[in-house]
Amino acid sequence: MDSIFSQFxxxxxxxxxxxxxxxxxxxxxxxxxxxxxGQLNMGHAGFMSIGAYTSAICSLNLDTPFxxxxxxxxxxxxxxxxxxxxxxxxxxxxxxxxVTIGFCEIVRVFFLNFEPGGKAVGLSGIPQDTTLSFVxxxxxxxxxxxxxxxxxxxxxxxxxxxxxxxxxxACGIHTSRLKIIAFTVAAFLGGLGxxxxxxxxxxxxxxxxxxxKSIELLNMVVLGGMGSLPGTVLGVIILTIAPEVLRVVAEYxxxxxxxxxxxxxxxxxxxxxxxxxxxxxxxxxxxxxxxxTKEG
Amino acid sequence: xxxEQLINGVTLxxxxxxxALGYTMVYGIIQLINFAHGEIYMFGAFAGLxxxxxxxxxxxxxxxxxxxxxxxxxxxxxxxxxRPLRGRSTRLSPLISAMGVSTFLxxxxxxxxGTNTTRYPEGTMMNATFQILGINISSxxxxxxxxxxxxxxxxxxxxxxTKIGKAMRACSLDLEAASLMGVNVNRxxxxxxxxxxxxxxxxxxxxxxxxxxxxxxxxxxxxxxAFAAAVLGGIGSIPGAMLGGVLLGVLxxxxxxxxxxxxxxxxxxxxxxxxxxxxxxxxxxxxxxKKV
Numbered sequence: 001m002d003s004i005f006s007q008f009x010x011x012x013x014x015x016x017x018x019x020x021x022x023x024x025x026x027x028x029x030x031x032x033x034x035x036x037x038g039q040l041n042m043g044h045a046g047f048m049s050i051g052a053y054t055s056a057i058c059s060l061n062l063d064t065p066f067x068x069x070x071x072x073x074x075x076x077x078x079x080x081x082x083x084x085x086x087x088x089x090x091x092x093x094x095x096x097x098x099v100t101i102g103f104c105e106i107v108r109v110f111f112l113n114f115e116p117g118g119k120a121v122g123l124s125g126i127p128q129d130t131t132l133s134f135v136x137x138x139x140x141x142x143x144x145x146x147x148x149x150x151x152x153x154x155x156x157x158x159x160x161x162x163x164x165x166x167x168x169x170a171c172g173i174h175t176s177r178l179k180i181i182a183f184t185v186a187a188f189l190g191g192l193g194x195x196x197x198x199x200x201x202x203x204x205x206x207x208x209x210x211x212x213k214s215i216e217l218l219n220m221v222v223l224g225g226m227g228s229l230p231g232t233v234l235g236v237i238i239l240t241i242a243p244e245v246l247r248v249v250a251e252y253x254x255x256x257x258x259x260x261x262x263x264x265x266x267x268x269x270x271x272x273x274x275x276x277x278x279x280x281x282x283x284x285x286x287x288x289x290x291x292x293t294k295e296g
Numbered sequence: 297x298x299x300e301q302l303i304n305g306v307t308l309x310x311x312x313x314x315x316a317l318g319y320t321m322v323y324g325i326i327q328l329i330n331f332a333h334g335e336i337y338m339f340g341a342f343a344g345l346x347x348x349x350x351x352x353x354x355x356x357x358x359x360x361x362x363x364x365x366x367x368x369x370x371x372x373x374x375x376x377x378x379r380p381l382r383g384r385s386t387r388l389s390p391l392i393s394a395m396g397v398s399t400f401l402x403x404x405x406x407x408x409x410g411t412n413t414t415r416y417p418e419g420t421m422m423n424a425t426f427q428i429l430g431i432n433i434s435s436x437x438x439x440x441x442x443x444x445x446x447x448x449x450x451x452x453x454x455x456x457x458t459k460i461g462k463a464m465r466a467c468s469l470d471l472e473a474a475s476l477m478g479v480n481v482n483r484x485x486x487x488x489x490x491x492x493x494x495x496x497x498x499x500x501x502x503x504x505x506x507x508x509x510x511x512x513x514x515x516x517x518x519x520x521x522a523f524a525a526a527v528l529g530g531i532g533s534i535p536g537a538m539l540g541g542v543l544l545g546v547l548x549x550x551x552x553x554x555x556x557x558x559x560x561x562x563x564x565x566x567x568x569x570x571x572x573x574x575x576x577x578x579x580x581x582x583x584x585x586k587k588v
Contacts (some may be wrong), residue, residue, distance in 0.1 A: 040388070087573045093387075094329055095572055098527045101520060102565030109562035211520065215395055222392045254403035261396030266380045269389040 005132050014132055020240045021135035022196045027220045027236045028142055029189030034218065035227035036155065037182040038162030039089065040097040043104030044190050044217050049209030050107060051077040051191025052198035053117050056126045059199070061116070066129035066199065073195035074188050081187020082180065089179045104214055111206040122205025123198070130200035138196075142189070146229060158182060162227065223264065225274025234272055299431050301553045302546060307437045307506070309545020310444035314499035315522035316529070316537040317451065318370075318492025324468040324532035325488050327387065331394040332373055333496060334519020335401035338512060340366045340497025341504035342405060348420050355421050355505075359443075362501050363494040370493025371486050373397055379482065398515075405512040413511040421505055440502050447498055448538055451491065455534060460487055468532065517561065521548075524568045530581020539579060544568075 006014065026048060033041040055073030058064045064072070088099045111117050118124075149155040160168040161175050169175050198204045216239070224235025246253040268274070315337050322330045343365040347358035377393045425434045455461040463484045466474040475481045503518070504510040525544045529536025544564050551563040577583045 034388075040391075088569070091572055091576050094323070094327075094531065095527060095576060095578075097329065098524060099569050099572055102524060102569050105520070105565045106562045106569075109559055113558045211516070219392060219395070222388060226386075226388065251407060252403075254399055255407065258396045258398070258400030258403060261399070262377045262393045265389045265393040265396070266377075269381055269384065270386065 016241065016244060018130065018132050018135050018200055020237055021132070021139045022130075022193050022200065023217070023220060023236045023240050024139050024233065025135075025142060025189055025196065026193035026217050027232050028146055029186035029193070030217055030221045031227065031229075031232045032146070032158075032189070033182050033186040035221050035232065036150075036158040036162060037179055038165075039179055039182070040093065041100050041183075041186065042097050042211075042214050042218060043100030043102075043107075044186070045209040045211070045213035046100075046104035046107040047077040047081060047187040047190030048194035048197065048213070048217075049111060049204075049206070050080055051194030052204050052209070053111060053114075053123070053194075054191070055195035056123050056198040056204060057116055059127055059129075060123065060125070066127065070192065070195040070199070073198075074191035077191025077194065078184050078188030081190075082184040085180045085183035085187075089176060089183060101211060101214070104209075104211060108206050108210055111209075118205075120206065122203060122208075124203040126198050126202040126204070128200060128202045130196045135196060135200075138192070143229070143233075150229065154178070154181070159227065219261065222271055223261075225271030225276065228271070228273045228276065231271055231273035231276075238272075300433075301549055303431065303433055303437060305546030305549035306542055307440050307545070308549060309525075309542035310441060311499045311503050311506075311541075312518075312522050312525045312545050313538045313541025314444055314447065314495045314502075315518060316525040316541045317448070317534060318496045319523050319526040320529070320531055320534060320537040321464075321488050321492050323526070324534075325464065325471070325485060326378075326382070326390075328378065328390050328394065329523065330489075330492075331391065331519070332377075332397040332401060333492065334515030334517075334522070335398050335405075336366050336370055336373070336493045336515075337496040337500040337518055337522075338405060338510075338515035339369055339401065340493075340500030341510045341514065342409065342500075343497065344501035344504065345414065345416060345510055348416060358420075359498060359501050362497045366493040366497035366500075367490040370489040370496075373401075374486060374489040379485075398519075402512055402515065409512060411512060413509045415508045415510065416505050436506055440506060443498065443502065447495060451495065451534070454491065460484070464488060521564050524564050527578055528568050528571055530578030533578070533580045533582070536578060536580035543579075 009017070026044060029047075030041055030044050033039050051073035053073075054076045055069040058069035058072050059066065062069075084103060088096060088103075091099060112120050157168065157173045157178055160171065160173060161178055165175055194209075201208075220235040220239045221232055222235070223239060224233065225231030242257065243253060246256055249256060264272075315333065318333050318336070319330060322328055322333075340362045344358050344362035347353045347361040348355070351358075351361075353361065377397045378390050381390045381393055421439065422435050425432050426438075427433075453461075455464060463474065463479045464487070466477065466479055467481060467484050467488075471481055474484075499518075500514075503514075521544060522541065525540035526537045527540070528544060529538070529540025544567070547567055548560060548563050552560050555563075571579065
C-alpha cells in the first residue's frame with residue numbers, strides 16, 4: 001500500500017500528509033474535551049509525551065511489536081487521564097486550564113529527569129514503523145467513531161454540558177462522569193498520537209512536548225471551529241501546512257503566525273467552520289439547485 | 297541558612313507576585329487569561345536594558361521608562377487584540393488571540409535582539425552583600441523587596457482609595473451594572489492593563505538585574521509561574537496574587553535547596569494542583585455560587 005503512495009508522492013509530501021494524520025488524532029482528542037464538552041484542556045502535549053515515551057521505551061527496551069507498544073502508550077496515557085481527571089474535573093473553567101498546563105509541565109520535567117527516557121537528550125533510534133496508510137486508517141476509524149459519537153446519546157450529552165452545565169445536570173446528565181469519559185478518551189487519543197509521532201520522527205526529547213505544543217494543538221481545534229468535526233480537520237490541515245508555506249518568509253514565520261491568529265479571532269471568533277450548521281448549508285444548496293432546475 | 301533561603305524565596309516570590317497581579321487584575325475584570333502578559337514582562341526587561349545601555353539613564357529612571365513603555369504596550373495590545381472581540385464571542389477566542397499576541401511579541405523580540413542572552417552592564421545597581429544578624433543579604437535583594445512592597449502598596453492605594461480604583465472594583469463585580477452607573481468600562485479596562493503591565497515591567501527589570509540575564513523567551517516560564525501564583529491565591533483577588541506569588545517563590549527556593557534542583561520547575565505546579573484539589577477556589581478566592 002505504502003509503496004504505491006511513495007511512487008506518486010515525494011518524501012516531503014508524504015511527511016506532511018503523515019503529520020497531518022498524527023495531528024488530526026491529537027486534535028480530535030482536544031476537540032472531544034474542549035470542543036464538545038467545553039472543558040479547556042491546555043496540557044494535551046503531556047498525554048502525548050506519556051504515549052510517545054511509553055511506546056518508544058517498549059519498542060526499544062522490550063522489543064514489543066509496533067502495534068502493542070502503540071497500544072500500551074495509549075493505554076498508559078488514558079490511565080493518567082482517568083486518574084488525574086477524577087480530582088481536577090471538579091474545577092471549572094480557568095482553574096482547570098491552569099491545572100492541565102501544570103500537569104503538562106510536570107510531565108515534561110519528569111521526563112527531563114527520567115533515566116530510561118534518556119533525560120534531556122531524549123530517545124533516538126526508535127523504529128520508524130508509522131506508515132501513511134496505517135496513520136490514515138486510524139484517522140478514518142477515529143473520525144467515523146467521532147461522527148457516530150456526535151449523534152449518540154453521550155455525544156449529545158457532551159454538547160449539552162458545554163452549552164450549559166447546570167441545565168444539563170438538571171436534565172439528568174451525570175456531568176462529572178461524562179467529563180471524565182471525555183478526558184480519558186482524549187488522553188488515550190493523545191497517547192496514541194504521541195506513539196505514532198515517536199515511531200515516525202524516531203527521535204523524541206522532552207522539549208518536543210512543551211506547553212507550546214499543547215497550544216499549537218489547541219489552536220488547530222479553535223481555528224477550525226470548536227466542536228465541529230469538519231472544522232477540526234480543516235484547522236489541522238491549515239496549521240500543519242502553514243509553517244511549510246510560510247517558510248518563504250523564513251524568520252518572520254512566527255510573527256505572521258501570531259498576527260494571523262489575532263486577525264482570525266477578530267473576524268471569525270468561533271473559528272473558520274464554527275457555528276456553521278451543515279443542515280442549513282445543505283438545504284440552501286439544494287434549494288438553489290431546485291430553483292435553477294425549475295427556471296430551466 | 298534557612299533564613300537566608302527564606303529571603304531568597306521571598307525575593308523571587310515578590311517578582312512572581314508583581315507579574316501575577318497583572319494576571320489577576322485583568323482576570324478580575326474581563327475574565328481573560330492574558331497569555332501575552334509574560335511577554336510584556338520580557339519587553340519590560342528589554343526596555344529597561346535599552347534605557348540603561350543606549351540612553352545611558354540611571355537605574356531609577358530606566359525603571360520608570362520601562363514601566364511607561366509597557367503601560368503603552370499593554371494598552372495597545374488590549375486595544376488591538378482584545379477589545380474587538382469583547383462581548384461578541386465565546387470566552388475562548390480572546391484566549392487564542394492572547395496566545396497569538398504572545399507568539400507575535402516574543403518573535404518580534406527575537407527578530408530585534410536575536411535569541412542570545414544579554415545582561416545589564418556592571419554597576420547599573422550597587423551590588424554589595426551585607427551581614428545582618430549573621431544572614432547574608434545583598435543590596436539587590438533589599439532593593440527588590442522594598443521596591444515590590446512599595447509598588448504593591450501603591451497599587452492597593454490606587455484600588456482602594458482613588459476614584460479609578462473604585463471604578464475598577466465596580467467593574468470586577470459587574471461590568472454591565474458598572475457601565476450603567478456611568479463608568480467608562482473601556483477606559484477602566486485600559487487602565488487595568490496599563491497598571492498590570494507597569495508592574496510586570498518593574499518585575500522584568502528587577503529579575504533581569506537580579507539574575508543578570510535577559511532573553512526573549514524569559515516571559516514564557518515566568519508568565520506560567522505567575523499565572524500559577526495568581527490561581528494559587530485565588531484568581532481575581534489582589535491580595536491573593538501577592539500571597540500566591542511569595543508562597544510560590546519560597547516553596548520553589550526551598551524545594552531547590554532541600555530537595556532537588558532538577559525538579560525546580562515542577563514544584564510550583566505540583567503545589568498548585570494539590571492546593572486546588574483541596575481548595576478549588578484558591579487560597580484567598582471567594583467561592584462563587586452558580587446562579588441559574
